[in-house]
Amino acid sequence: MYKELYVKRLLWDKKLLIRNLPVYLVELLIILVRDGLAYFILIKMVLSNEIGIDSFVLYFAAISGFADWVGSIITNAGTINKTAYAVSDYRDFMELEEKHNRNEKRAYIEHIEKPCEIKLENLSYKYPKADNPTLKNINLTIRKGEKIAIVGLNGAGKTTLIKAICGLYTPTEGKVYINGRAMDEYNIEDYYMLFSAVFQDVNFLPFKISELVSNEESYKTDKAKVEDCLRKAGLWEKISACPDGMDSLYNRQINDNGVDFSGGEKLKLSFAKALYKDAPILILDEPTASLDPIAENRLYLSYASFTKNKTSIFISHRLASTRFCDRILFMEQGEITESGTHEELMKKKGKYYELFSIQAHYYKTKEDKQYENQG
Secondary structure: OHHHHHHHHHHHHHHHHHHHHHHHHHHHHHHHHHHHHHHHHHHHHHHOOOOOHHHHHHHHHHHHHHHHHHHHHHHHHHHHHHHHHHOHHHHHHHOOOOOOOOOOOOOOOOOOOOOOOEEEEEEEEOOOOOOOOOEEEEEEEEOOOOEEEEEOOOOOOHHHHHHHHHOOOOOOEEEEEEOOEEHHHOOHHHHHOOEEEEOOOOOOOOOEHHHHHHOOOHHHOOHHHHHHHHHHHOOHHHHHOOOOHHHOEEOOOOOOOOEOOOHHHHHHHHHHHHHHHOOOEEEEEOOOOOOOHHHHHHHHHHHHHHOOOOEEEEEOOOHHHHOOOOEEEEEEOOEEEEEEOHHHHHHHOOHHHHHHHHHHHHHOOHHHHHHHHHO
């Protein structure tokens, strides 16, 4: 990490140096013209006996003093210019328009009606410098307490969609509503409290395991609740075996007695964190990608209890894992092209049916074979 940041700092210093190069060149040119011309005239006057040595010394000293004075002005101007460049990013940041109501008093969400309704209205998102939008004019209503599965090929826009819903991305066009209230009407900190999310890429700071789960300092952490969440996530057996239990520090590279996790265990820890937060909206982005089949099956069996009194969104590329959801949305090229239950989508024999058929040799049921034979 140090080496990576050091290289970035060198590149930043190089950028500043290039920006200040014109100042240095102007300073050099002024010194060359000013001193060169003045000394040339003085030497010529001495050689032609127009002035004596005493006058030469006097004029030389005067010119040197004047040169130092002018030089200090140029140097200070260069310093001011360099400093202005150094703080330009911070100044630009401070001048950004506040779009997330952070300056408003937080209302918190304890009294918000649960479970929540999510409504997307003409939602579009385009990544900076991208030629085409990743999300295209999506209109969708997720009912209170509904369990939604979003499926599709890689690059269809599934993760981008949920990050736009969570407020991590600001939609290029359209609105996101929670219980009829637009996202930009919430204080963003309150809005974030509405979601418990588990994303594919998970990283943790080198804190105590209990603090990572609770996202609070130890004295604010409910240890009994942490243990319950770790048990539900399937990670308690490993944590309880550590010398310090849930107070063990994460990351053995930084802490000699620390605990390291595999990819699947990191996902379980992130899931425990989402359970502890207990937000009214649960979002799982490929939660079984790093899990073994046994852990994956446990998650499916307990999914109903995890999502009780919650609105949930489940993203997966394994279509068999979505059949316990109330509705399945199939995304293609940034659009929702199919919507319905597994049985309804299989009867339509559209893109969902084609993709399911490709994967079917792993988990095809008799019912699915009947659909296929009817075709």
